[in-house]
Amino acid sequence: MPTEDTPNGASVGSTERSFAILEQLAAEQGSGVSALAETLSLSKSTVHNHLQTLRKLGYVVKNGDEYRLGLQFLGLGDRARQRHDLYHVAKPETDSLVEAVGERAQVMVEEDGVGIYVYQSLADQAVRTDSHIGTVVDLHATAVGKAYLAHLSDERLDAILDRDDFAEQTPNTLTDTEALRTELDEIAEQGYAFNDEERTVGMRAVGAPILADDDDRVLGALSVSGPTTRMNGSWYHEEVPEMVAQSARVIGIRATYS
Template sequence: MTRDDTPNAASVGATERSFSIIEQLGERGGCGVSELAESLSISKSTVHNHLQTLRSLGYVVQDGDEYRLGLQFLGLGDRARQHHDLYHVAKPETDSLVEAVGERAQVMVEDDGVGIYIYQSLADQAVRTDSHIGTVVDLHATSVGKAYLAHLPDDRLDEVLEAISFTEQTPDTLTEVESLRAELDEIAERGYAFNDEERTVGMRAVGAPILSADDDRVLGAISVSGPTTRMKGTWYREEVPEMVTQSAQIIGIRATYS
């Protein structure tokens, strides 16, 4: 998942390189200077200098010839989430939803054209995938993303769709804007979205938009995810959507009046 990499006259190259290194370490779990230099197409000396600076600040840890992210990022991430009002009102309702459905639920907000999970709750039997709090997801390949998009004003929707790369994540991912727009019209009419193995093979999800109670602004979205072996039939098509939309409505009311 990458954000817009259009060159900006105000950008600082050294900062961009540091964050490119940080993102690579996050994706790979840890790697050496040569591997980073090759993947980022920059010199080993430049990579080494950035790593040593990040290590001195506590944001990178060195273990032999390998480097990995330091725990300093945990504090930064938690503080960023704590400042997001929707997280506080969504957490208890999301936990209640998980108790009712016995699967996994996540709350997403949009940031710069991508979705970010600000909270996730799992039942004991829930299937774990690569998603977690802080995961950045494509809006076109998730039920939360599509539910969110379907309730955007037309001008904002056009902006976001223009920025989406429509990466194919599974054989069922929507990869054409026309197909997505047609589905968004259906989602807006019924009030919730389906994700039928569009991001992860073997997983389905149902998502609903979180709307403010005062003027129907879309604040984010919430979804329930589970394996295709359990998310099927009337349970998947009717019962889970009803519970997800109810939770979304409750969160929206609390977000508006808290």
Template sequence: MARDDTPNAASVGTTERSFRILERLGDREGCGVSELADSLSISKSTVHNHLQTLRELGYVVQDGDEYRLGLQFLGLGDRARQHHDLYHVAKPETDSLVEAVGERAQVMVEEDGVGIYVYQSLADQAVRTDSHIGTVVDLHATAVGKAYLAHFPDDRLDTVLDRLVFDEQTPQTLTDAEALRTELDEIAERGYAFNDEERTVGMRAVGAPILSADDGHVLGAISVSGPTTRMNGTWYHEEVPEMVAQSAQIIGIRATYS
């Protein structure tokens, strides 16, 4: 996880604890009090209290001795997404892109220095990975992320790059900021970004930025990803980039003229 700093003292530790419990509940699907308490190093009684409170609020459901994440989070998530109008216009176009290319396509939006997938469309043949809607993605090690950063305003780019942790996820991962900068320049000129096993071995991706049609600032990014066995040759280097870039442009136009 390229989770961020937090050097300063937080204010409400109790809330933080509740969310740590919730996130852990999301990882395993359904688990008991003791397992949570052990893995989080919190006393059982405390975990129990939190779970009871969250249950009454409807954000956790109790199923015998197991607790699971409640569906109420769908409401909060959807509300948050509604505020980004990009989602609405990107959804249908992304679906048609998947219909044309196959594989998997995802739409990313940046929020507070990290990228988050707001939509994902899968073809039948798509590879199952760990990326879902709501997944937090590194901006420097994905096709969407690099396509996005390539059109990021310079001043904000610096602060984002400073916060980046260049942990080497595969042998192909870029590990220094300077190499990333030069690649970003290439991407900006070319119009789309590649990801060749930088994050997951055996997976390739092509991403393109979604730009506002009037002032040209970047709204998000879209990518197609699949296994290297299918993503290769001119299909990977030319045809797919062409289609992704075209979809990105259509979304950008629709997004600007609401």
């Protein structure tokens, strides 16, 4: 994705291809040269050359005819997460919330218009999905994302919504801008957001913003996710929102004064 630091939005094709290969390896948890070439519409020689360079640098390893991501990414990912102060102050409170709710909780920060999970904690009975630390999520389709959006300045919110394509991830995903804005107004008033099978069928979530205690800047968001079989009734609509919002407030206070 071009950034402000890239002259005239220019990009380096070779770098883009390397990252396309890495992302495909991550998605498939390993692949061969032929499969990568076909999926990415690249020649086998191009894919092979990129893989050999990445392997030499330690970011790709080979097992037989299959390539997969190297463990060197663990160090990069951990250093990227460690730079977020929110991760450090949110971890203990998020773990306590998971003990109380018995589901899964995640802490999200926004970067370049998308949400990224910087921490996740799971109870023994929690349902495991494709989300994990480092997962990138669309803000409009998640409880954490909507809770975050609802507390942005009008200018920042407009900038994000204008570039979001509002992809439909399930039949329940909000894809209309005006409908989303209406819901964001309600979220800002009540202090928490719901995700009713909007990202994953069969899963619901409750999210709340993490606000700086001194000036109400939104720092990120916290959510609890669980299956529709357990996240329902007054537990889902009243009790969980109260617990999530309280934990988010504690994290915001700690983030402000730590």
